[in-house]
Each structure stands twice: as C-alpha cells, then as structure tokens.
Amino acid sequence: MKIMFVLIGCSLTLAIGFLIAFIWSVKSGQMEDDYTPSVRILFDDTPFTEEKPSETEIK
C-alpha cells in the first residue's frame, strides 16, 4: 500500500500545477474579456489576395 503515498503525491502535484496555471491565466488577463477572442480566432491571417469581394457575396 506504500504506492498510495506516491499516487497521492502525484495527484496533488498535478492539482497544484493546474491551480498555478489558473492563477497565471487570471493574472495575464485572460478572464477579463471572454468574448473578443472567440471572434478574433475566426479572422484569416493569410496575406490578402488581390481578389475583390464578389457582388453576390455582398448582395
């Protein structure tokens, strides 16, 4: 049953790691704005092609 000590140690280390990750994410402001990133991720970053938007697309 000595393995329990190791397992508990592992699980606690993991949990503490997640707690630290959470605290870091709050600190870096990731929780301030929970809307804009969801829009931002959909923007294409590819260099813009010369193609003009077609008429049908815009109506």
Add this chain to the structure above:
Amino acid sequence: MGKVETLNSTKCFHCGDSLPGVAISYDAKEFCCVGCKSVYELLATNNLCDYYNLDENPGLSLKNPVSKVKFNFLDDEQIQKQLIQYRDEKISRITFHMPTMHCSSCIWLLESLYKLEKGVANSRVDFLKKQVSITFHHEVCSLRKLVELLSALGYEPSLNLNDLEGKKKQTNNRKLLYQVGVAGFGFGNIMLISFPEYFGLDSFSSTYFSKLFGFLNMALALPVFLYSAQDYFISAYKSLRKGIINIDFPLALGILVMFSRSSYEVISHTGIGFFDTLAGLVFFLLIGKWVQQRTIDSLSFERDYKSYFPVAVSLINTNEETTLPVNKLKIGDRILIRNNEIIPADSILLKGEAHVDFSFVTGENDPINKILGEIIYAGGRQIGGTIELEVCKTVSQSYLTQLWNSEHFSKGSESTIQSFQTVVSKYFTFVLLALAIGSALFWYWFDPSKSMIAFTSVLIIACPCALALSSPFALGNSMRMLGRSKFYIKSPEVVERMAKINHLVFDKTGTITQAAESEIAFHGKALDENQIHLIHTLCSNSVHPLSRRIVSYLALDHTEKMVINSYSEINGKGLSGIIGDTSIKIGSSSFVNCLSKDAEGEILSTRVYVSIDEVILGYFELNHSYRKGLSDVLQSLGKKRKLSLLSGDNNSERKRLEGFFPKDTQMLFEMSPSEKMLYIHQLKESGDKVGMIGDGLNDAGALKVADIGISVTENTAHFSPGSDVIMDASVFHKLSRFFRYAQNTLNVIKTSFVISLIYNIVGLSFAIQGLLSPVMAAILMPISSISVIVFTTLSTYILARKNQIIE
C-alpha cells in the same frame, strides 16, 4: 432618419443605409455619401476589403463629417499626458472608449490599424467593454493624427471630461477569481481524499492512512478557510458592528464552526470532519458571487455631467486660437464654440448668432435664440454658426454642475427597499441560533457528550447556502434576459427593487414622446408645385426648428434658389418675404391674419399657417409623436401602480396626454429639474416605492433620487444620465412586461427559498438528534445548492419566454 425616400432596396455598400436619389458610384459599388466612399477608397488602397466580407454593410455612416479642427486640442501636452496611459521615448499606449463599435468587422478593422498607419504598433479590442487599446510610435503618428484617422473611418472615440480626471474603472473581480480557483482546488482534492471514508473502507480508516488523509484534508482546507472565505467573515463582522445581521453572518458562523469541529476531530483522531462540505460550500457561494458580479460592462451607469462635457475648448488669446482643457477655464476667458459643440461653462455671448439647444438640460425641444450680452448656461449645444463667448463662471461653479453637486444628489439616493434575502436572513439567523442552543441544552440534560455535537451539527447543516445562492442566480439570470431585450440593468439587486415599485413617474419630452420625429401634415387646399417651391424657399432661410421641419417635409429635389426680397423673421411670430411679385407669410394665426374659428384652447398641436398674396391656404400641423404602444403600456402599468407625469413643458398637450394615462394620474407641468427631484423625494417620504423614467440631464436628479431610475435613450452609444437602468427606446412598449417579469423573478426566489428550507429541515432533523454524519452533510449540501441553481436558472429562463422577453 426614417424618411421613406425610395422604394429602391439597394443599400450603401459601406454603411447599409438606403441610397439617396443620386448615389455615388465608385469601383462598381454604390455609396450613400462621399464619407462612405472615401472610407472604402482608403480601405481598398490598403487591401483591407476583408472588412466587407466579415459582416454585411458593416460601416458607420459618415453623413455628418467631423470638423477639421475638432481634435486640435490633442496636440496639447497637458491633455495628452492625462489621456495616455503609458509613454516612453518611442511608444505610447492609450485606451479609447468607442461606443460605435458593433460587429466583428469592427474588431477586425480596429485590430488591423497597423496596416493603415505605420505609426501604430498594435491595437487590441475588448468588444464587451467597447474599448480599444492602441500602442503607437508617437513620433511617427501623433495622438491627434491617430484620433483623426479613427474618426475618418467612422470610429470616433468618445473623449470627455471624465477621461481627463483619470478615474479609471478598477477591475477588482480578479481577487474573486483567485478565491474561486483556490476553493475549487480544495473542494476537488478534499472530495477525492475523502472517498475511502464515504464508502466506509475499513482498511483505510484504521491505519495511518486515515490519519494522513485527515491532516491532508486540513491542510487543503486551510487556504479555503483563510483566503477564499475571508470576505464572509469581514462582511459578517462589519454588519455586526453596525448592529445588523445579514446573510453573511450565519454563513460565516457555519464555516467557522465547520472548520473548528473538523480540526478538533482530526487532531483528536475521532473522525474525518466536514472539510469537504466546507470547501464545497465556499466554492458554490463564490460561484454565486461571481454570477452576481457579472454585470454589463459596455454601458456606464455612473455617468454624470463630466462624461457629457468635452475635453477641451478653443480659447481666443489676443487674436490667436489655442486649446485649453475645460477644467482649466478661468473667469474672463474668451472661448469659441462651433456648430454642434457644447457650451462648457456659464458664459456671456460676445459675438455671433446663438441658437442653443438645451434639450438635454431642460427637456425643452426648441433651440433658444440668445442675444448679445446674454448669459448662456452650460450644457447647451450651439446650432448654426460659430459664436464667441466670455466665461463668467468656472465649470465647477456653473449652474448645471451646481445642480449635480447639490445635497439631494449625494444624500437620499440610497434606496430604502430591503431585499428579500436581507429580510429573511434576519429571522433565519435567530431561529437557527435558537435551534442550535436549544438542542445543545436538551442534550446537556440527557447525554452531555452529545451536546456539543448537536450544537455544531445544527450550525453546519443549516448554513443557508441555498438561500445565499438563490438571489444571485435568479436575479443575475433575469438581468441578462432583460439585457438581451435591450433593457440594461446596472446590478442584479435592481431587478428585485423593480418588482416592488408601486409608483411610477414619467418624464414627458424624450421619454414618452419621440425626440426628433414629430408628425407633420398640411391641412387646407392642396398646394401646387409653385406654391410648395415658394414655401420651401422662404422656410429654408430660417433656422427655426419649425421651418426646418417644414423644409424637410416638403423635401424638394430641384433646389434652384429664388431671390427673396424684404425677408423678415419675427421671433415667436413667423416669416414673411416677397419672391418675384408674390408675397408670402408663414407663421402663427395672428401673424398671417387668419381668422380661424376654432377656439385657442382646443388646439392641441402646433400649427403653422401659410398665406400667399394675403390668401390663407391652410396650415401645417405638427404633433408630438408619442411612442409606440404608449397607451397600452401605461394602462397595464397603472393597474397595480400609481402613475405620475412630470414635464418641463407647458400644459398645451394635457388633453392628449389624459387620453393615454389612467384616470387618476397626477400631471405636473413646467417643472424645473430640482422640482422634479423634490417631487420624487416627497413621494419617497410618504412611503411610496418610486420608479422614475426619464431622459436627459434635466431628469438626472430625479433619476438618482428615485428607488430605481430608468433612463430612456434612442441610442445606447450616446450619452444618457447616470441611472440604474438604461433602456433602449425601441423596447418602450415592453415596459410593463419587464416589470411583470421582475415580479415573477421575485416569486422564483421565494419558491427556491422554500426548496432550500425543505433540505434544511431534513438535515436538521438528523442534526438535532446528534446523528449527522460527514457523508450526509457532504451529499446534502451540494444537492441542495445545485437544485436551487438549476431551479432558479431554468425558471427565470422559462418565465422570460412566457413574458416574451426573449424569443
């Protein structure tokens, strides 16, 4: 606005407005105005046309271009210092509030600014707060240039006096997030470690594992107890010192008892304690608090005159024009006010023709003409040409500012309405303490060993967790439901106050009437084209609002000007002139010598008579246009509540208004801003729970004094005075539904309180007998919390649908 111009459905490629008769074509696309076209040109040359692919017609109309000199003040070092957040030799960082931001295209364009202007290093949008923070090289691109670029794109940042005072909103919900994180961490791990105990695995409980697990739990619960739960202890202590018992008192007591009993059990090896229940309780409570704190960021509810006034003003200094921050204005300074600018301080008119629109200050619709030497009060908006003024009072001493700083404003703004939670928790706490002490005494008599166990068990199990959760979840959720319907509420508590309002006070102008649009119609003989042309020509020479309404009503396409001889305008009477050889007169009935038979008293609208060559042709009738569904809203609100009407105008519309309001409505006219405030104050003194619905600065006092203030605005991006609720004017007809929904929400809270009581009674029946086991507490507490959360969230959602607040 709202004019039906063409049946043609084509829209401006840039802003989506309907196209005027002659559209501007460019690059095979059609634009409504030069402004829109030039934005397209700018974006096209910089390969930024993605803007138009993300959203349909995303642009902002540029029909009213901003004046060239408007942002000159941004070259001023002092002003720059106050606006810019960070600056070193090379770069500066600034955050702008941009109320016109509205779609994903906006985000994209604003974050692509660096492609348009080399000086911009990067820009980042916070859409919910409607903010963009920009880092730029100030040597390549000055602040003024940056703001001008943004304005040219249609994204004019709002810069006002408030920004100068450096009052930046602080985000203090980070600490709450840390607390939630720590509590969640403790909750999860303690649960995991407690599992062997729950399942009664004897092999564990006997050996050193049990001891180890006990101490581990204690170690994990310590940060939850000391850090996550600290606000409850602080709040309970503070309210106790004031002699009040709030909901936090039984909570703090429960947490404290739980921690000390569990620690005792662990140290004395008599059990494993209630650490899991403790951590879970704190975790759920903090989640509730977090839900409650999630308010609407994009709107500011604490606005005062400072967010209405401009940042700077043009100063005339011995023939030279400089800019000066408004709060540095001194008595005797000479200032220049251009078209559409706001007069920042009480001052004397020196030069120019002043037509000042005080609609935001007094509620009066028509601009007021001022003559040279007259005092113009701060807050008015100049319409027409440029005027020169001499400041006679500093900004902080001006009439409007004084009103804001008056005593009533700071005092008496607290609402006296107590929340359901506050009322209940008082009794709840006493019953709880009585039960705990009662059972302790009972066991002391029969079995002293169980006395302490029963006492602590009662306090642990009856900890009003579910009660503390029902209000934040129910109110927070209904606040968001109402927000979806464009009824924006400052904080969840306001929903509950709304439910208890029994007297509603309405303002007239701008609140129940539509500000700009008045109905207009011509009565009399049909006018032929030549006559229309004559009237149009005469009226277009005048800046009087009635003439302007007539001009826009007649809306002539061909505007060849005709020469007017002997034109004259008599204030308050009308216009006259001779065009060609016809003489025309437009104005009041006495002015055009109309021997109208209808008695003066019966005319409920404004009439403008027309005579050509001394023959009266008829009159234009202008009616204030009341909001859609006004009568229905008022009748249904009036069933359960008293209604009042306060108006800054005269009582000429009384008859019409009486048709809208229920019979016993009190109507008061010609009320000054402070009289309105006093009226609300008196109603509150007499015990009424007063809700005020208004707009504009003239209602600001009344809105603040009332138990809840609702300000109605045509455009939430525009300025509206500080209040508890900001309502979009387009949902005015739903007002009675909003109030009904608030009452429904209050009933949801009451029902969920009953549910949590049932759980409590079950738990207490064990606790009083001294039979409460940690497992039972660990099951009962989360179940009661979660069922209350689910019940309140679901029922507020269903009720919102039932009341047709959301689709």
